[in-house]
Amino acid sequence: AQSVTQPDIHITVSEGASLELRCNYSYGATPYLFWYVQSPGQGLQLLLKYFSGDTLVQGIKGFEAEFKRSQSSFNLRKPSVHWSDAAEYFCAVGATEINFGNEKLTFGTGTRLTIIP
């Protein structure tokens, strides 16, 4: 079974600074990988996803993530954070034997991002 580890529970960065959120996964083959963001009182929104191909994927809101098979990692990055990026970020892994409409994701425990002026 797959699993996801987000080692950082809480990260604080200054507005305008760069950001990297860590995600490590465990899965027997190449997984499907996702980053979701949850703003206070909101549902989850997909930031980006990796299925195959280019290991550097671009997402919405200026985020990117890099899949590194050798490190079993899928870290999320942003070169310059904005105050509106304050939220909870979840990494998730899906099994590659996904059937149509039968996807089940395993989520990490999340990283809470605080932005200071």
Add this chain to the structure above:
Amino acid sequence: SAVISQKPSRDICQRGTSLTIQCQVDSQVTMMFWYRQQPGQSLTLIATANQGSEATYESGFVIDKFPISRPNLTFSTLTVSNMSPEDSSIYLCSVAPSSTGELFFGEGSRLTVL
């Protein structure tokens, strides 16, 4: 994409009562998923709801506690039965309308049990 509406958005309930959460999707989907997010925790899949058959529950979740209905391809309900304070959570409905594996989520139903 998919737009998901959940009701209620939040509720405060008494111990021992039951609450039904509704999930409406703007398009037909094969399966709908119910997740629980306990305070300060990640998301845990409760069950997968397939139209026309019984829901499939994950380990640790049972039908008597979390009965699910799926009467058509755009709607599902989750009932939290005989509630206790430990059931205080956000309950999220999600769907994967394509074969890409991307899940779309409702805004969740925040349940507080006193």
